[in-house]
Amino acid sequence: MASFRSVYCKFSECNVRPANIAELVLALWLVVGPAAWGQTWPVRPISVVVPFTPGTGIDLVARGVGARLSERLGVPVVIDNRAGASGNIGSEFVARAAPDGHILIVTAGTFVNNTAVNSNLRYDPIRDFAPIALLATGAQMFIVGPASSATSVKEVVAMAIARPGKMFYASPGNGTIHHLAMELFKFETGADIVHVPYKGFGGAINDVVGGRVEAMILPMAAAAPYVQSRQVRVLAVLSKERAALFPNVPTLGEEGYPGVQADNWYAMLAPARTPAEVVTRLNTETNAVLRDPAMSEALLKQSLVAAGGPAELLASLMKSEMERWRRVAIHAKIRAD
Structure with a gap:
């Protein structure tokens, strides 16, 4: 059977507009993917939401990790930029997504910091998300x-x-x-x-x-x-x-x-109630990606250091960061605009 790469044509050869890339990836996967892998997860392309605009530091991290995850998992990993409201729009979308491992989020420390200064958030970083892995720090x-x-x-x-x-x-x-x-x-x-x-x-x-x-x-x-x-x-x-x-x-x-x-920190998470075996598999594969010297070098060019580790490490970081910045915000009387 032809590989995904052999089917996916270049922009210059098939005149595909960038706005249609995600649709093309999904269509190709529906044709060649499910029967070829015969697995319970993943069974379709994985969407990684980045709650910031294309070209930002977190977007580049997500694309680098996502491309290597795609190779390891055998499915397309599509970056979905949903920017706005200091990352809250994309975060809320993932918090309400189906917890089946096919919609993830790669986000920054602001994901937690926002709770310290904004009492009107419609999601809870601890309750509504399952930590997968800490990706990088800066x-x-x-x-x-x-x-x-x-x-x-x-x-x-x-x-x-x-x-x-x-x-x-x-x-x-x-x-x-x-x-x-x-x-x-x-x-x-x-x-x-x-x-x-x-x-x-x-x-x-x-x-x-x-x-x-x-x-x-x-x-x-x-x-x-x-x-x-x-x-x-x-x-x-x-x-x-x-x-x-x-x-x-x-x-x-x-x-x-x-x-x-x-520190700046970037992390990958899934919606809460994502099956534990899916979270474990994602953690394992993501850690393998971060151990790749090429990935470490790519992150270093962005003044970042590859992190990794168990999901529990990220969970602990999120809780401690939330508590610390809430104390600072209360002391300094800081509220978001």
Whole structure:
């Protein structure tokens, strides 16, 4: 029998519009798939919902993992971008999907953080989802603009304490992990720095570069180009260990603030009540994908580190993150816009 790859034509050869890719994959699978594999799961293409727009970091992670999962499971894995409301639209869709292992979600830490700042969510990350695997983690960076005289985080803290309310920090929006992380930093250090929320990363980092705000916390992948071009200075990373791409940058723990940690993390989950044997199989195959050196290299290019591990590891992370960020949100009186 012809393989799936031999049947699936190239865009240039069959004039398929990108909007029709998912429909084509499904149609081809219905023709060649079920009889060929004769298995109970999966019996049709797997849809992986990404609750953010195409081309974002999480979208690239999902596509890389999804392509390799497709090879291991013998079925197409189709990425379904359902962006909007800080990831809540796609998350709610998966929470209400049939728990048969054919609709999954690859999402980011905001999936849990949103519960800390939004009491109107129509899904519960713990109750409505079955964790499959932690896919990757990435460091957050504490940066200052070129106009700042601070050369260390301790100097930033000293300046903020000496001039309370006179220093400003940017974030890509109220209730984002970057906002929460800086408020945690303020709580742990006693620094009095005023929050300036923006609508996304662009305006926020441009104002740090331009000297209109002094500091910001943002993902390494977003900060790296500005650090490498010397438009900003990175003073510390918020991870437990130093970042491989910036080995000379200390952690906040090394700077004397071990209580301030905030990593980016990406994970795969299924709707609650998905059969345990399906979750176990997905965990096994996903871990095999993450152990592939090519996958690790692809993630490293995005300033991410392959994670993996048992589903229980992800479940524990989600619970601890939810509790921690709720405490920060309550203390700082943070609500999402």
